[in-house]
Structures are given as structure tokens and as C-alpha cells.
Amino acid sequence: MIGIIGTGLVGxxxxxxxxxxxxxxxxxxxxxxxxxxxxxxxxxxxEDLVAAGLLEDAAAALARIRVxxxxxxxxxxxxxxxxxxxxxxxxxxxxxxxxxxxxxPQTIVGSSSSGIPASVFTGHVGCRSRCLIAHPVNxxxxxxxxxxxxxxWTAPETMAQVRALMQRVGQAPVSMTREIDGFIxxxxxxxxxKEAWQLVHDGVASVEDVDLTISEGLGxxxxxxxxxxxxxxxxxxxxxxxxxxxxxxxxxxxxxxxxYATWDEGLVGEVERQRRERLAxxxxxxxxxxxxxxxxxxxxxxxxxxxxx
Amino acid sequence: MIGIIGTGLVGxxxxxxxxxxxxxxxxxxxxxxxxxxxxxxxxxxxEDLVAAGLLEDAAAALARIRVxxxxxxxxxxxxxxxxxxxxxxxxxxxxxxxxxxxxxPQTIVGSSSSGIPASVFTGHVGCRSRCLIAHPVNxxxxxxxxxxxxxxWTAPETMAQVRALMQRVGQAPVSMTREIDGFIxxxxxxxxxKEAWQLVHDGVASVEDVDLTISEGLGxxxxxxxxxxxxxxxxxxxxxxxxxxxxxxxxxxxxxxxxYATWDEGLVGEVERQRRERLAxxxxxxxxxxxxxxxxxxxxxxxxxxxxx
Numbered sequence: 001m002i003g004i005i006g007t008g009l010v011g012x013x014x015x016x017x018x019x020x021x022x023x024x025x026x027x028x029x030x031x032x033x034x035x036x037x038x039x040x041x042x043x044x045x046x047e048d049l050v051a052a053g054l055l056e057d058a059a060a061a062l063a064r065i066r067v068x069x070x071x072x073x074x075x076x077x078x079x080x081x082x083x084x085x086x087x088x089x090x091x092x093x094x095x096x097x098x099x100x101x102x103x104x105p106q107t108i109v110g111s112s113s114s115g116i117p118a119s120v121f122t123g124h125v126g127c128r129s130r131c132l133i134a135h136p137v138n139x140x141x142x143x144x145x146x147x148x149x150x151x152x153w154t155a156p157e158t159m160a161q162v163r164a165l166m167q168r169v170g171q172a173p174v175s176m177t178r179e180i181d182g183f184i185x186x187x188x189x190x191x192x193x194k195e196a197w198q199l200v201h202d203g204v205a206s207v208e209d210v211d212l213t214i215s216e217g218l219g220x221x222x223x224x225x226x227x228x229x230x231x232x233x234x235x236x237x238x239x240x241x242x243x244x245x246x247x248x249x250x251x252x253x254x255x256x257x258x259x260y261a262t263w264d265e266g267l268v269g270e271v272e273r274q275r276r277e278r279l280a281x282x283x284x285x286x287x288x289x290x291x292x293x294x295x296x297x298x299x300x301x302x303x304x305x306x307x308x309x
Numbered sequence: 310m311i312g313i314i315g316t317g318l319v320g321x322x323x324x325x326x327x328x329x330x331x332x333x334x335x336x337x338x339x340x341x342x343x344x345x346x347x348x349x350x351x352x353x354x355x356e357d358l359v360a361a362g363l364l365e366d367a368a369a370a371l372a373r374i375r376v377x378x379x380x381x382x383x384x385x386x387x388x389x390x391x392x393x394x395x396x397x398x399x400x401x402x403x404x405x406x407x408x409x410x411x412x413x414p415q416t417i418v419g420s421s422s423s424g425i426p427a428s429v430f431t432g433h434v435g436c437r438s439r440c441l442i443a444h445p446v447n448x449x450x451x452x453x454x455x456x457x458x459x460x461x462w463t464a465p466e467t468m469a470q471v472r473a474l475m476q477r478v479g480q481a482p483v484s485m486t487r488e489i490d491g492f493i494x495x496x497x498x499x500x501x502x503k504e505a506w507q508l509v510h511d512g513v514a515s516v517e518d519v520d521l522t523i524s525e526g527l528g529x530x531x532x533x534x535x536x537x538x539x540x541x542x543x544x545x546x547x548x549x550x551x552x553x554x555x556x557x558x559x560x561x562x563x564x565x566x567x568x569y570a571t572w573d574e575g576l577v578g579e580v581e582r583q584r585r586e587r588l589a590x591x592x593x594x595x596x597x598x599x600x601x602x603x604x605x606x607x608x609x610x611x612x613x614x615x616x617x618x
Contacts (some may be wrong), residue, residue: 056354180511181565223529
């Protein structure tokens with residue numbers, strides 16, 4: 001049994017992940033009626049997955065998701081609970097007090113927090129050794145990565161058990177040894193984005209052309225290998241060979257940036273202007289639907305390729 | 310008519326790009342017999358493309374590629390020539406002198422140079438306003454991006470004509486306004502790699518888990534959208550809204566790295582050790598073949614999705 005606490009976009013996505021994998025799921029939201037409403041939306045999302053060839057039986061998955069009317073009911077019998085409430089330290093801190101009051105001794109609690117580390121809001125509770133960050137990318141039923149980040153008091157067995165659970169339900173858990181700003185995904189994104197914005201700031205290339213460098217270049221390999229495997233295969237004798245051949249060059253490039261321009265009004269305005277030329281503000285939602293269809297098609301493609309002999 | 314100068318891995322890949330698109334191609338290599346040998350390998354690569362569903366008629370494409378026995382013959386009647394010889398300034402400088410001696414007034418010459426800018430080896434020739442960098446990713450017939458980098462004396466019409474040609478043959482040209490170390494692709498890669506190596510250096514996560522953060526996370530979106538479009542769709546009102554919400558956070562993460570560890574023996578050894586645990590040295594070539602099959606399948610997938618209504 002899995003408990004889902006908070007049934008917004010993120011919590012609903014998690015409910016799909018676990019129900020799709022065969023787990024019984026109980027959903028709870030402090031706002032009256034919110035969980036029942038979320039279950040209706042989930043039903044539609046499950047149908048979309050069926051239409052995309054990513055799920056066989058939407059009704060069976062939905063039948064495994066039930067609405068709990070209290071936090072205690074949501075957590076009763078749970079081996080794991082995923083917390084996805086508002087990203088605010090005081091809100092999470094208060095919630096973990098409430099969780100602590102009703103939690104059973106076997107239950108582990110993962111937080112979907114994308115920025116606030118668990119040490120900020122779990123230090124005061126008795127169950128803190130069974131608390132951690134389990135940060136997803138949206139929507140988690142299409143993008144597999146989950147960052148597992150321990151607080152200083154998170155037990156090693158807690159990390160190991162959640163890693164095993166996430167793998168069992170088809171996610172791709174990434175285990176960090178300690179808290180660090182932005183975790184891994186947003187750190188890697190931040191470093192690439194800073195350079196991308198700087199190239200536009202310096203007038204080296206357009207927003208669209210910087211995007212093409214990734215989407216028709218590096219992003220191809222990175223969608224099925226990571227950056228380390230990419231360079232491991234890009235030198236005859238592997239990654240140490242690559243480091244010897246190109247380490248100096250890459251280090252030099254990275255060191256060549258002494259400072260980055262802030263994203264001030266002028267720069268943000270320029271990037272916004274170029275993006276709106278390509279995509280009018282009124283088209284943003286249609287483009288998000290396109291992105292989700294592309295993600296579904298890519299997920300299906302990866303499944304097909306990875307299950308080939 | 311397209312001239313291909315230098316028929317190693319990169320030059321052969323370019324021959325496929327142009328012949329596949331219906332261009333007549335003449336290939337020249339200074340090493341006797343090399344071009345004829347390359348044409349045999351190209352024949353096999355064209356068959357692989359047919360097998361992957363990426364090409365209809367290998368024989369017709371191959372028939373458009375002929376071997377030239379001199380540089381003059383290779384360039385005779387060419388609208389464009391792609392130079393892909395050894396990545397060494399003196400070698401390229403000498404070659405551009407030879408090109409200059411036989412080039413016709415309409416021919417533009419692009420260099421596949423991945424690091425040496427055109428200003429280093431084209432300043433001394435009469436045709437220098439018709440010379441530029443056209444840097445591909447390997448193999449160019451699967452990965453579309455081509456970085457177009459002008460020397461200070463490259464004519465704007467040269468840039469415009471090569472951009473149009475590359476689009477016509479199905480590539481994704483990226484136009485830079487000036488030379489900059491690493492061009493765009495390797496700059497973006499360098500920034501992300503430096504952080505990735507640092508995370509392993511600091512013991513925050515394993516090589517494998519850093520890779521998963523990209524391949525099952527950011528790399529999914531980045532394989533069909535660039536980093537700008539990704540964030541444009543990740544805030545309700547687009548990229549300016551995103552900058553307001555998350556700019557400070559990302560800037561803070563980027564600024565939090567004051568210095569990077571050098572890739573010394575200890576760090577390189579650790580990354581190499583972790584990679585060899587996942588993939589033995591003897592398996593590198595088989596994994597490269599796997600990568601190429603994955604790239605072909607992904608290319609096919611993108612074609613199918615992008616041609617859907």
C-alpha cells in the first residue's frame with residue numbers, strides 16, 4: 001500500500017506511477033474534495049496513456065486508487081508515502097508533524113520537494129530517519145528519474161528501500177549521498193542554461209539556434225545515454241582516454257567564463273522576444289500538449305527499443 | 310555538385326548527407342586509394358540506413374558519389390566543398406592554399422574543424438570571404454546539427470548560402486556571429502560536464518546515477534526541444550515568467566561553484582573505474598555499435614513523429 005499526500009499535478013502523477021505498477025494507492029488532500037477531483041483527472045490521464053500505447057488497462061489501474069478522507073487513513077498500512085504539498089518550508093514542517101502523529105513503524109515518507117532539502121522540515125519528528133527527498137520530474141509517469149536525497153539523519157536502509165521500490169515500479173532512482181543546492185538535475189540544467197543565456201547575451205547566436213544545438217545535437221545521445229557514457233564512447237580507449245585528449249580543452253572552455261551576466265530586464269526581454277516570435281503567448285498551452293505527446297511517443301520509442309533483443 | 314575533401318569518417322559522413330539529398334558528389338583524398346576505399350565503406354553505411362528505414366535506395370545514392378583523382382577535379386563545378394582533413398592548423402593552412410589555386414569563383418568551402426577557427430587557416434587565401442567553419446556532429450547523416458562559424462572575413466552571403474544549402478539537404482544549421490572557443494555545442498557540453506565531474510569528485514553521486522539524471526530526465530525533453538523552449542513551457546506565462554520565478558535559484562546554483570577540481574589522475578581513475586565496472590574495455594566497440602543503432606532508431610522515431618499531422 002502506497003500513500004499519496006497532496007493530490008495536485010505532482011501527487012496525481014505519482015498515484016499513476018504506483019497504480020500502473022500494480023500497487024494499491026490511497027490519496028489524501030487536506031482541501032476537501034480535492035482528492036476525489038484529482039482521481040477524475042487521473043482517469044483521463046490513464047486513458048491518454050492507453051491511447052499512446054503505454055498502458056493496457058486504464059480501468060484496472062484506476063480501481064487501485066482510492067480516496068482517503070484523513071491523513072491517518074491514507075497512511076494506514078502504507079509501506080511508503082509520497083508527499084507532494086505546497087513547496088514551502090512551514091507548510092511541509094507542519095505536515096511532517098501531523099504525519100509523525102499517525103505514522104506506523106514500517107512507513108517511509110518521501111517528499112517531492114524540488115528545492116527545499118529534507119533537513120529543513122523533518123528534523124523535529126520522531127520518524128525522521130525514515131524521511132527523505134524523492135524529487136521527480138513532471139510528469140513522473142513519463143520521465144523516470146527520481147532524485148533521492150537524504151537528510152543527515154535519513155537511515156541508509158531508508159535510502160536503499162526507496163531505491164529498490166522506485167526501480168520496482170519502473171522509475172530510475174538516482175541516489176545522492178548528501179544534500180546539495182539544486183540536487184543533481186537542476187545543477188546540471190543551471191550550468192548549461194547559464195552558458196546558453198550568456199551566448200544570447202553576447203550576441204553569438206539566436207535563442208532558436210542555441211536550442212537546435214541541443215535538440216538536433218547533444219540531446220540526441222543524451223536521451224538514451226548520459227554525459228559520461230557519451231564521452232566514454234567518444235575516445236578509442238574510453239573515458240580516461242577522452243579526459244587525456246579533450247580534458248584540457250573542456251577545462252579551458254569552462255574556465256574561460258569568469259562571470260555571467262545577470263538575467264536583467266534587457267536580456268530577459270530579448271529572450272522573451274525571440275521566443276514569442278517563434279511561439280505566440282496564446283499558443284503556449286497547445287505547445288505544452290504537443291510536448292506531452294512527444295514525451296509519450298519518446299517513452300514508447302524507448303520502451304520498444306529497450307525491449308528488443 | 311558538391312566536393313568532399315578528405316574521406317575519413319567525417320568526410321564520408323558528409324558524402325552520405327549530400328548524396329542522400331540528391332546532390333552529385335565528388336570525393337578527393339590526398340592519400341592514394343583512400344577515396345575509393347571510403348566509397349566502399351559508404352556503400353555499406355547506405356545499406357545500414359536502408360535497413361534502419363532511413364533511406365529508400367542505397368544504390369542510387371551511391372551512384373551519385375564519384376572518386377576524383379585530384380583536388381582540381383574534385384572542385385570543378387562545385388557550388389560547395391566540405392573540407393574534413395586532419396585537425397591541425399598547418400595541414401589545413403597548406404590545403405587552403407592548394408584549394409585557392411584551383412577554386413572557381415562560385416565555390417564556397419566549409420571546414421569540419423571542431424576546434425580550430427577558420428581565421429587561423431584561411432586568412433592568407435584569395436577566396437577567404439567564401440570560407441567558413443561548418444562543424445558537424447558524428448555521424449552527420451544521423452545527427453543534424455551543423456555549426457556555421459564565420460572568420461572575420463567570411464562574407465554574410467557565404468553564411469546565408471551555406472545555411473540555406475544545409476537546410477535543403479536536411480541538416481540543422483546553427484549560425485554563429487563570430488568565432489568563440491568550442492563554438493556552441495562544445496561550450497554547452499563543457500559546462501555540463503564540468504559540473505558532472507565535480508559531483509563525482511565530491512562524492513555526491515555515482516557516474517551511473519549522474520548519467521541517469523540526464524538520460525531518464527533532462528535528456529528526454531532536450532532530444533526534441535532545446536533548453537530555452539523547455540523553460541519557456543515550464544512557467545505559465547513563458548520564459549520571462551520562468552526567469553522571474555527561477556532565475557535567482559539557477560543563478561545561485563551556478564554561482565555556488567567558485568572553482569572546479571582539475572581532472573587529475575585520482576578523479577579520472579575513479580570515473581574510469583566506475584565506467585569499466587559498467588562496461589568492460591573489450592565491450593566498447595560493441596557498445597558503439599549499439600549507440601549507432603539507437604541513434605538510427607531515434608532518428609527514425611523523430612522523422613515519424615515530425616511528419617505526423
